Amino acid sequence: MKNIISIGWNSWLKQHKESVLLFDSIAAASELALMLNGHWDGCNGVILAKCDEVAVDTAAKLLEARWCYQGAEKAVLKRVTTDEILRRYAIGERYFINANLRCAVLASVKLSEINLSYASLSWADLSQANLSKADLTAADLSQANLSGADLSKAYLMRTNLTKSDLQQASLKEANLSRANLSEVNLTNADLTGANLSFADLRGANFNFCNLSGVNLTGAKLIESDLAFALQ
Known part of the structure; x- marks a missing residue:
């Protein structure tokens, strides 16, 4: 069909x-x-x-x-409330392109396969959220709380994640090509098979971060930052 x-x-x-x-x-x-x-x-x-x-x-x-x-x-989209996002997602909507969700509290919600490309999510609380296969292309997630979030197979190309908290987050097979991850906290995060080609990783915290099979082609990083990563 x-x-x-x-x-x-x-x-x-x-x-x-x-x-x-x-x-x-x-x-x-x-x-x-x-x-x-x-x-x-x-x-x-x-x-x-x-x-x-x-x-x-x-x-x-x-x-x-x-x-x-x-x-x-x-x-x-104008400013979208968390209740509105959850209500519309529950009835099947997935497209929230350009949504203004700055400082939104969406902790522990299930938003898998949602399209939030180009959305403003700076300072948002997305801790423990299920964002697997989500499209966050070119979104602004600077200083967002993504600790423990599931971002496996998510699209994060050109996404701004500056100073965001990704402790214990799952980024398995996520596409982070050309993303800005400068000064990101990736402590205990799982990036198995992730694409970090041409990403900005300068100043990121990789302590006990799983980098198995990661594509770092052309990435900007300080090699000493990888000293405590799991590879």
Whole structure:
């Protein structure tokens, strides 16, 4: 079924050159596609043959939704509360791109496979959280508390983890290429099979950190910092 949808979607795109709009929820995208006579992608995207920004703004305001063009740098989501994230996640939503969750308290929650790419999570408490297979590409997690968190197979490319606490965290097979992990606390963390290519690891604490099978190609680090790591 997915292949049929994918083929139809790709065929539709090739025949049209329209505006692709992203909305802050799947429900809003679905309703706005009908209101604006657009093509809903089954997620939070809508394709319009011709984008009338006034009409889009008017329709979005009726549904209290936020939107932007695909690839736009401005945030799609306003400040999101932890209760809202958990409620929407529980009903199946996974896309929270650009979400503002600075200082949020999400300790011990299950958010596996969530998409928080480009999100602001600095100073957030995600200790013991299940973020396995989560997409945190280019997110800001500086000084966040991720101690004991499960980030196995997570996507953390270009993510800012400066001074974050990753003690006892699981980062097995996580992709941290080009991530900023300067001054990160990785004491007792498990990075087995992780990709740290071209990552900034200067000043990181690797005490008793498991680095078995880690890819450190091009990584910036002070070799003496690895003295107490498990390899």
